[in-house]
Amino acid sequence: MNTARQAWVILASRYLRELYRQPVVIFITLTQPVIWLLLFGELFKNVTEIPGFGGGNYATYLTPGVVIMTALFACSWTGMAYIDDMQTGVMDRFLTAPVGRGALTGAMLAYQAVITIIQSAIVIAMGWAIGATFPGGAAGIAALIAVAVLIALAMAGLSIWFALLTRQREALIGASTTLVMPLTFLSGAFLSLRLAPGWISAIARFNPVNWAASAGRTAVASHPAWATIGSYAGFLALALAATAVAATTAFRTYQRSA
Amino acid sequence: MSQGSAIVEAEGLRKTYKGDVHALDGLSFSVPAGRVFALLGPNGAGKTTTVRILTTLARPDGGSARVAGIDVLAHPGRVRSVIGAVSQHSSAVSLLTGRENLALQGKMHGLRGRALRRRVSELLEQFGLAEAAERPVRTYSGGMRRRLDVATVLVHRPAVLFLDEPTTGLDPEGRADLWAALTGLAGDNGTTILVTTHYLEEADQFAARVAIVDRGRVVADGTPDELKAGLRGDSVVLELADPGQVELAEKALAPVSEVRGVAADGTVLRARVADGPRALPAILAGLDASGVTARSVTVARPSLDDVYLHHAGRSFRNAEGIAIS
DSSP states (O other), X not given: OHHHHHXXXXXXXXXXXXXXXXXXXXXXXXXXXXXXXXXHHHHTGGGGGSTTSOOSOHHHHHHHHHHHHHHHHHHTTHHHHHHHHHHSSHHHHHHTTTOOHHHHHHHHHHHHHHHXXXXXXXXXXXXXHTXXXXXXXXXXXXXXXXXXXXXXXXXXXXXXXXHHHHOOHHHHHHHHHHHHHHHHHTTTSSSOGGGSOHHHHHHHTTOHHHHHXXXXXXXXXXXXXXXXXXXXXXXXXXXXXXXXXXXXHHHXXXXXHO | OOOTTEEEEEEEEEEEETTTEEEEEEEEEEEETTSXXXXXXXXXXXXXXXXXXXXXSSOOSXXXXXXXXXXXXXXXXXXXXXXXXXXXSOOSOTTSXXXXXXXXXXXXXXXXXXXXXXXXXXXXXXXXXXXXXXXXXXXXXXXXXXXXXXXXXXXTOOSEEEEEXXXXXXXXXXXXXXXXXXXXXXXXXXXXXXXXXXXXXXXXXXXXXXXXXXXXXXXXXXXXXXXXXXXXSEEEEEEESOGGGHHHXXXXXXXXXXXXXXXXXXXXXXXXXXXXXXXXXXXXXXXXXXXXXXXXXXXXXXOHHHHHXXXXXSOHHXXXXXXXX
């Protein structure tokens, strides 16, 4: 309970205030996913006509994929804030204050969750505007946003963990760009995996990004298969727990070597 | 070494970094409560590592430490509630205002409501930041940031304040302001202040007690006066006209029987002697015989420079040069 209150203090009195002071960041955060959606929507418009895709409206197919991809991309940079804090005295200030390491990680993950929820809502609204339909209704949309948050936070935990271990901007940029693109394209985010080569669909089965994209798409479709969505969400929650614990314990490594 | 009223105690601290760098090699000292205490030493002597251990940011490989009676290794969380720590780099969140930075710190220490607002305003006033309180910290000057750093970690009225090289990078005015604030804190509030510095003059002028750190150990400690008095004797300070003659002058002074040691710093040589006025003729004769011309010669009471030279076996500036290169 105490950890939650401390995380709330750091979230509200630091991260959200910092965001509020950077209108440019707010603008980019809000417009970037829209660009993805419109660009991919136009580029792959006719892809649904390929035999085997299953037909339908590509905007409907694409929107959940862009929700997941946006969440993943944004959160892969989470560690950058930690590197900045380590290079100034800010990290040491937090580590010498009586707040738990779990609260530090928790505040950042909560912040990323807020961002992900807002971005997802914008993508969904924009997708609807270009013709996507969500037969799954409000519950489906809520489930889509929930899995987007899960994959986003799992990625954020990984990014924080990596940042605390390497403490190098260049290393994080390299790792992030190397990891995020393949993870996205080794999933059914943009194209039905029925059209992909066998080895790609084989890998995608173990790719958390694909779990999130599949669960999210199923949730907003008609007659959502809630059992399937639930099991994907469960696996995503496990991935999130693993990276969050790794991030929190990485503080100890940081302190041992600092 | 241990005293009844010691508020910070370090005992045999050891720390080795990768590559066999012995940052701390059995470092011990104790700090009496309510004073300014300086850890003085050249860069690389182990001061920062010591402060990081005492403020729970790093763990030693061996030894023990207590702050306000709390074991730092066993109860780091409890130590954090009673200390304030200012690191070498600014710890302010630069997009937030001065007031917001203070409020954030206060909330992390469990303050809230009117008590928090009052404490924040009080500190802004005390550190001359009231006018800049609503501006983002990134618009602050270096001196203002440093004052905010100190104010920030005082929000919960810590028993011990740690500052690692707080005056580095400040202009003379900024330094004077900061020292005035620090000595005021120790005097009025009885806050214990542990500061690291590589400025001999600062330690001499502002610290009630000094521990001299060299190569991961404390080689001497006491009040500046005690340390200087402990040397017994004087320094003969020679300023040479020609920088090229420094080595020649050192050679010329070595055989003079009154001279116990010589340290060079640029064109200034310091010769340790038992009795300045008595040794002077022999020193001048020695220089004269070697053809060295001095621009000025003064007899001085020992400085902390001499104390360092005596205990570390090398001059402070030379040690800094070695540590940096």
